[in-house]
Amino acid sequence: LFSNEEIMKMSVLQEINPNVRNMKPLEYSILAGRLSQIKEELRQGVKKPYQEVLDVYMGDPHKGGVKPLSFVRQVLAACLYPQLVNSSKLPADVRQRAQRLLGRCDGGSVGSYTATRGIPETLIRVSEFITRRDGGVPSNPENIFLSPGSQWSLSILHVLLNPESSPRNGVLSPVPCHNTTTMSVTGLGAVVVPYYLSEEQGWELQVEELHRAMESAKGVCNPIALYIVNPGNPDGHVQSRKSMQEVIRFVSERKLFLLADEVYQDYVFGENSEFVSYKRVLSEMGPPLSDTVELASFHSASKGWMGECGLRTGYMELVNLDPAVMKHIFTMFSTDTCAPVLGQIALDLMLNPPQPGEPSYPLYHMETQNIKNTLAGNGKRAVEVVNSLPGLCCQPLEGGAFAFPKVYLPPSFIQKAKEAGLEPDTFYCSRLLDEAGLLVGPGTEYGQKEGTYHIRFCILTSAEIMEEVLTRLTCFHKQFMKDFS
Template sequence: MSAPGPFTELLLRRGAEIRSQIQQQGLKMPFTEVLELHTGDLQAMRQKPITFLRQVSAACTYSPLLNDPTLPSDVKQRARTILASCPGNSIGCYGEAGGILVVRNSVAKYLEQRDGGIPADPENIFLFNGTLRGLSFILKFLMATYNSERTGILVPVPSSLACRRIITLLGGAALPYQLDEQSGWTVWSEELRRVQEEGCVSCRPRVLYVVNPGSPTGHVMDRACMERIIRFAADEGLLLLADEGHPGDVYSGSLQLLSFKRVLHEMGPEFSSVVEFMSFNSISKGHIGESGVRGCYMEVLNVDPTVLSHFRSMVATFVTCSLPAQIAMEVATNPPDPGDPSYPLFQAEKQESVGKLAAKSQLTEEMLNRVPGMHCAPIHSGIYAFPRIELPARAREVSAALGQPPDVFYCLRLLQDTGYLLAPGEEFGQKDGTAHFRMTFAVPIKELTLALEKIVDFHQRFIAEFS
């Protein structure tokens, strides 16, 4: 979880004040507690951890469990295989720079299966303690490599503030390109071109960063959108940097989450052998949901051999991914096979987690879209809704007089009236003149239903007050 931006920080401070007033001063409010729905942490919101993952991690950490008759045989075998690749058969060792080979082999096998047989080389796979660590390292490496010019990175908005913060901190230029909400948050070549040309005034654009599925929007890119992005990266000689999800964590059975590597390959050698490409995925997402373990893999393709050699040297010097994170990554990318003792439970837990999120995303979308002046685009993955809210002119006038963006004013009023803390869309980047909020739907279904009912009721009262 990244640190909140200034507007969410304002809401958090106000929430802390209200909480103190209720608990310490006995102030009577229309609610008894402040509930933070601005961000999401799956297991904190009571998603059950995957048993197989926890059992393998436990056996690797405390080796006497390898003799425990209550542990399934495939758990013990997996733990022995992982420990055999660690110096001294212990996860207390340093391990290999970039990740121990058995884990990188499992990631490579997972990628090959995901992409329909397209080979993946373990030597081009690197492990990091979380996506932000990996992203920070690669951006720092790129900026150091091209230190004669300020490096520009095209970044989607709406998206997490964290990437833009990292770029700024490292001395680069974040070049936001706007996703088109009316077309399901798609990316248009004309928008990329506009941002690219404007960016050339102050920097040298070198990287095109994409997030699929989108966050906080929850959309999944179609093939046409991905092909547009790939063609643009090829035409402009940009490194394509993709933060991607797991295909199994999509909520629509008719929708397929394609990887950029697969689309790149299927577009033919003129793209698959030319476009420089790096792809991330983490164990914080979806049915795995191990946010606190902080595990991430990165695959590198088509990078100049000299640059890649230097990159490996820098990884060996500065990067060590913790062994507990690597163990979780190994299990996440190499789950039990059909016929293994742990397979039935693993499948049941995965289906339960994805099924619950799918049901909650549908409930959220349906309830928000019933309200005049509120529109929630289809949510196909993730744990957030990012609805657009139409606010009356008078509400915008009041917010301007207070020096607050309209959706910040709206979220502050909602917090005061309901006790629900949401994140204003201004934090994530949004088209001028629009207003949004981000809320998680990962909470238990009863709590979510009550929250949605109160948010809908507040919205109707807010519109009536300022109309």
């Protein structure tokens, strides 16, 4: 039945952590392998219908041609190489800012470790930002942790999830959802309990569906947390206050910890959409809810208008946690010393941008407005083009950095995918990559209702790249529909 080698492998794998064994590898790794091959072929002069590959798989604005913000880069460069602080080539406020930020670093160097939760003054700046954003709702710097990215913040689950509990702990998680969350929950030995966002209603979160999901967990696991992404990734929905209030009542009744991934809070462009934080809505609802619902909210330097994904820094704010539990969270975080220092500084800049009257303000304002307008324009244009194509259908986008259209795949194509050993939408993406040089994500990576297929692509790119993405998608898809119908 099995070769000796196969039996060897099975026994080796038997010994590793079964929770890690259960983590489903990313579909991305299949496509990334092909991407490298194609790049290599292009380098070697192999002729293809495109000169270079467009990669809009991830939410990675700089990769998509969005330019970094000058102010942010100038301050960071001056912090790294302080001789620049005295250079007349940099605006005065950049130099002052760099000097002030360096003064908060031990030894005056961004090369020193910081306190575990982050530079104390930066924690205060983060809490002040949150208070401003939430119309005065107070934020305590002691509840804030700077971390190497918002995904990493999810390691708070390591504290909350008890691997020894029986039945296992569960986490209610949206479908579709940013894929690494599911992986993290599985890796920690907990069960992902899917709740489906309603595609027909523009990917709305419906509280009845949360109740259904809780029911579905009976006999399987004991849900202890609800994970929410707002604005949505990959779906682009922005929750209404009313929906958030329902969610808060739900987690309170069911005694669930609320994990709110709010990293796309700046990216809201729907005409009647507005970002409101869970912290704010919770506070507005008053006691007893505002004193009892346990909440963790995430934000990231990878997002906002600067989009500095490479710096790997985010923050987490914890609300209503028991001080005894906070101590254990602190202990767990202290094993990693601290978040990247340049990322901490970037976060400080992101939340405290130049103000009117300061020398850097006009350029900063122009650059961020451009990105804002481009994102809104790209969102509109993507929906328009996608919906003009047969077999593709995209819900209106209100926010976030992605489009997630449904794609109809004919049975003959699904058959071919099976023969290739790939999920049907991964196979679609793989052909799109091969034939049009365009890399997008398959819906199967993010979860979807059985029998439906989707693709995801980043819309936070330059307008030119967005246009080229849509052109390639259009050409490929029209030919695809001809070939398979």
